[in-house]
Amino acid sequence: MRGKLAFLSVITIGWLTWSVHGAEKTSNSYWEWGWGTYGSGSALDVARYDWSLINFGNVPADERTVQRCNEILRLNPKHRFVIRVWPIMGKGDCPENRNQATFLHCLYTPGTLDRVLEETRRQVRLILDGVRTPQNVVGMTFLEELPNHFTSSPFKRGWQEGDPLPWGIKRFEKEIAADLDTPFEMNNPEHRLWWGRKYTEMIAEIHRTMKEAGAERLVLYWQATFYYTLDHDPEGVEKCKRNVVPYSYRDIVTPGLCDGIFGYPNNEKVWDRQTRSIVETMNCRFFSQLSTPAFMRIARFEDTVALARWRNPGNLGAFLYMQGGRSSKAWNRLPYVREDRYWTIADHARRFAWDYKVGLDVVHKALAPEVALDYLAEGKRTGDFVHVWGQVRNPRDASWYGGDADRAVLKDVKLTLHVPDGFEIPAENSAPQTIPLGDIPGRSCMAGDWWVRVTGDGSLPKGQGFRLETVAAQGLPTGTSCLGLAAEIPVLESHAVARSGDTWSEPAYRLPRFEPAVEIVPRKQDIVFRKRLA
Numbered sequence: 001m002r003g004k005l006a007f008l009s010v011i012t013i014g015w016l017t018w019s020v021h022g023a024e025k026t027s028n029s030y031w032e033w034g035w036g037t038y039g040s041g042s043a044l045d046v047a048r049y050d051w052s053l054i055n056f057g058n059v060p061a062d063e064r065t066v067q068r069c070n071e072i073l074r075l076n077p078k079h080r081f082v083i084r085v086w087p088i089m090g091k092g093d094c095p096e097n098r099n100q101a102t103f104l105h106c107l108y109t110p111g112t113l114d115r116v117l118e119e120t121r122r123q124v125r126l127i128l129d130g131v132r133t134p135q136n137v138v139g140m141t142f143l144e145e146l147p148n149h150f151t152s153s154p155f156k157r158g159w160q161e162g163d164p165l166p167w168g169i170k171r172f173e174k175e176i177a178a179d180l181d182t183p184f185e186m187n188n189p190e191h192r193l194w195w196g197r198k199y200t201e202m203i204a205e206i207h208r209t210m211k212e213a214g215a216e217r218l219v220l221y222w223q224a225t226f227y228y229t230l231d232h233d234p235e236g237v238e239k240c241k242r243n244v245v246p247y248s249y250r251d252i253v254t255p256g257l258c259d260g261i262f263g264y265p266n267n268e269k270v271w272d273r274q275t276r277s278i279v280e281t282m283n284c285r286f287f288s289q290l291s292t293p294a295f296m297r298i299a300r301f302e303d304t305v306a307l308a309r310w311r312n313p314g315n316l317g318a319f320l321y322m323q324g325g326r327s328s329k330a331w332n333r334l335p336y337v338r339e340d341r342y343w344t345i346a347d348h349a350r351r352f353a354w355d356y357k358v359g360l361d362v363v364h365k366a367l368a369p370e371v372a373l374d375y376l377a378e379g380k381r382t383g384d385f386v387h388v389w390g391q392v393r394n395p396r397d398a399s400w401y402g403g404d405a406d407r408a409v410l411k412d413v414k415l416t417l418h419v420p421d422g423f424e425i426p427a428e429n430s431a432p433q434t435i436p437l438g439d440i441p442g443r444s445c446m447a448g449d450w451w452v453r454v455t456g457d458g459s460l461p462k463g464q465g466f467r468l469e470t471v472a473a474q475g476l477p478t479g480t481s482c483l484g485l486a487a488e489i490p491v492l493e494s495h496a497v498a499r500s501g502d503t504w505s506e507p508a509y510r511l512p513r514f515e516p517a518v519e520i521v522p523r524k525q526d527i528v529f530r531k532r533l534a
């Protein structure tokens with residue numbers, strides 16, 4: 001027979017050598033990393049991808065992150081990691097940068113560089129010494145979207161005579177003037193080039209530390225897409241052009257320190273100028289980013305994917321950056337976001353992976369039926385009965401299968417109870433040993449129950465217990481064993497609610513009465529309830 005479960009529905013709004021500088025290529029690294037993710041979401045949503053970023057600065061640089069990495073590796077032992085070190089927090093004194101150290105702090109403030117380098121080593125070694133398979137850590141970057149975060153971005157916008165000095169330069173105005181023997185002038189090309197030399201020298205120091213701490217793993221320079229270097233515009237400094245930084249990639253991508261760059265397929269023209277031209281000239285490695293938000297692209301999403309798959313031997317792979325939200329009217333909106341509902345980061349991660357066939361085997365294995373036992377056999381004697389509940393939960397849902405709810409259904413599910421010596425399932429009093437549960441929709445539970453009779457003294461033989469097995473038509477056998485005289489399925493626990501319509505089942509087998517009541521607690525921001533207009 002099938003057991004009844006209390007059902008709640010919550011509505012909310014809410015990683016061989018590669019030489020650079022035109023030297024001969026010694027390996028083909030094409031798609032070595034593969035499809036990656038920025039690292040947000042559940043462990044399974046990350047693990048199914050080929051690689052992910054460990055974003056220090058966003059995630060804690062402590063054992064909690066190591067544990068998450070090991071959980072990801074448990075789900076997918078082939079998963080790779082790229083460490084984004086973020087060692088500058090709390091080491092500066094400029095509120096404009098949230099008191100993070102800039103390269104000028106490292107240059108002029110005693111002890112700052114040493115502290116930044118030490119934190120760099122610590123973050124790298126935390127992961128390499130903590131993860132179960134350190135060979136799965138394949139690369140590193142220092143921060144992201146440079147020179148942002150490590151400078152006051154003085155060349156991001158046009159500067160005119162009379163404008164104040166950018167805050168990062170203003171903070172060290174006296175020290176810089178002492179080095180230059182004259183006050184720093186934004187419109188002086190020589191001063192800009194001095195800034196570029198000091199910046200790239202500091203980047204080299206940090207990259208050297210990363211290489212040493214990382215046992216020579218790959219180091220990639222992650223520059224913001226709206227900046228151009230002297231490689232792109234040799235006259236950019238002389239003419240004080242906006243968005244042109246006063247250095248060349250050759251000043252950063254150097255043997256033994258840095259192996260390549262970051263590319264962004266904003267559209268074909270930007271990709272060709274910013275990334276393809278540099279990679280083809282320098283013969284270096286690179287990785288890229290795909291962005292789901294329409295405002296972060298000036299191309300259709302599928303076109304950026306095609307650009308990121310450029311067949312160049314230096315192309316390591318691309319990662320997916322996602323933001324939640326509703327469908328927009330933008331011409332380049334995601335082709336699959338049509339319904340008027342909120343799309344979470346998990347929704348995007350799963351839809352992309354489904355469309356591009358990423359980690360389907362990992363998901364299939366991880367989303368096997370979840371089985372559990374609930375019974376109380378303590379104090380039972382010969383002839384007594386034990387009411388045993390066996391629960392099967394289908395953890396799958398349509399979001400894992402491109403929105404197809406039918407694919408998420410566990411079909412033709414059968415549930416079998418095995419009892420220890422001294423217990424039996426009498427046909428005249430109980431359901432059969434194997435109960436056909438039929439089909440179980442996604443994110444749903446079904447249960448079978450048996451009346452088990454005690455034929456012994458009520459104790460369990462050593463090493464024996466109650467065992468539950470289930471199998472579905474999809475070939476997903478799984479089971480659980482309990483070696484004690486009691487087992488209970490937790491009830492009335494906390495559940496994460498990500499969107500309107502999220503549901504779960506409460507295994508209220510032992511509760512004489514159950515009147516549902518839900519307390520909704522926001523985790524990151526306030527909950528907003530909106531009325532739908534007629």
